Amino acid sequence: MSISRIPPGDKAPQQVNVVIEIPAHSDPVKYEVDKETGAVFVDRFMNTSMHYPCNYGYIPGTLSE
Known part of the structure; x- marks a missing residue:
């Protein structure tokens, strides 16, 4: 499955899927x-x-072209 096909989530904005980059x-x-x-x-x-104190990433479907 392509990451681009992952939806933001069925329960957004309370619960969302994320792609963690760091x-x-x-x-x-x-x-x-x-x-x-x-x-x-x-x-x-x-x-x-330095280490990141939290996950760094984005919510699928929110990247600009």
Whole structure:
């Protein structure tokens, strides 16, 4: 299934599906979703000792063209 076909959620806005690009408290790796294929890949290894305190991502269907 392509990530682009995942809906925002049946119970939005109380509960939503999300695509996490940088997981909380993980190694600083930035994931990206290819808009054409929907494949998830490592975009870059971030050169920082900082860790994100929360998940970083987006709600499906909210990305601009």
